[in-house]
Ligand SMILES: NC(=O)c1ccc[n+]([C@@H]2O[C@H](COP(=O)([O-])OP(=O)(O)OC[C@H]3O[C@@H](n4cnc5c(N)ncnc54)[C@H](O)[C@@H]3O)[C@@H](O)[C@H]2O)c1
């Protein structure tokens with residue numbers, strides 16, 4: 001019985017594929033349109049079906065051919081400010097296409113669904129950390145596009161009898177400790193990516209978007225979770241569902257926040273490189289602070305993170321960026 005990973009050629013999806021392979025799952029199928037992913041991010045034993053998650057014939061054929069039992073749905077558009085600039089594109093890519101995919105999964109009898117959601121569903125919480133029980137109130141189209149998908153999945157599961165785990169990721173960072181994958185999107189906007197590229201001289205400078213937030217140093221606070229720890233959370237979620245466990249919605253974070261300025265300091269210290277930092281106005285759609293209430297995933301799934309260390313995460317990101325620039329020069 002296979003696991004179908006949508007968006008498996010992307011940053012987080014490729015780490016999920018590696019985690020599945022490392023755990024001995026021999027049937028892993030990826031559907032990816034390679035819009036932001038890379039076929040080389042996949043190990044050779046994994047089948048890549050090139051296409052769109054909303055192509056219902058293609059997805060149905062893939063599910064049947066590989067006897068797919070579980071779906072891990074990563075494929076999406078992910079950049080918060082882009083979602084503010086082009087909301088209809090985000091609702092199509094993240095909500096409408098998820099509807100089509102879930103409809104196909106239901107028709108084809110897929111038993112379990114794991115969905116990549118986001119801390120952005122909480123919006124601008126008044127206090128942190130945020131427990132899963134907090135009322136959701138997304139402040140940008142990206143968060144809304146994901147929250148609608150959460151609701152669809154929960155409603156469809158109730159009506160059609162599949163089980164699900166919705167994982168609300170906080171800020172994902174770092175790379176595979178064995179150097180097999182990492183964040184590879186050339187113009188990625190994520191803070192740790194931009195900072196490591198600046199440290200390696202691949203960018204001229206880094207802009208800090210906002211230093212007038214109501215936080216200790218005025219810059220935004222985020223909870224950075226290492227990408228292989230996050231992939232491991234998906235594996236324990238899959239085992240939970242396969243063992244007959246109930247459907248769950250869980251935060252994925254460490255429960256600790258770092259400010260943008262603190263992250264920059266860590267990148268400078270770990271890399272041993274200084275780079276220009278410009279203090280700029282706020283970026284559209286950014287909440288001041290978002291930190292996970294991180295207990296439920298531990299108690300429900302027994303998830304134990306192994307890489308809860310910002311220095312280590314930054315070191316992995318630097319090593320990955322370095323290997324990526326060598327790959328691109330070849
Ligand atoms: N990166 C983060 O910090 C973060 C935080 C919270 C949630 N998430 C969620 O995690 C998931 C993965 O994010 P990522 O950082 O790996 O992004 P990514 O852009 O690296 O990966 C997305 C993958 O999906 C593929 N894809 C996109 N649309 C597709 C479509 N219609 N059909 C087929 N393939 C398609 C892309 O080619 C890419 O390989 C997303 O759902 C995102 O919303 C990410």
Ligand SMILES: O=c1ccn([C@@H]2O[C@H](COP(=O)(O)OP(=O)(O)O[C@H]3O[C@H](CO)[C@H](O)[C@H](O)[C@H]3O)[C@@H](O)[C@H]2O)c(=O)[nH]1
Nearest residue numbers: 078080118119120170171189190191194207208209220260
């Ligand atoms: O060059 C940069 C890049 C980012 N930032 C700041 O750093 C913080 C983190 O920004 P990222 O772009 O790294 O991440 P986001 O918090 O915007 O969003 C990420 O985490 C969210 C969940 O918290 C979503 O799920 C989303 O997909 C994912 O990109 C923000 O305050 C942002 O303004 C900068 O100051 N300069």
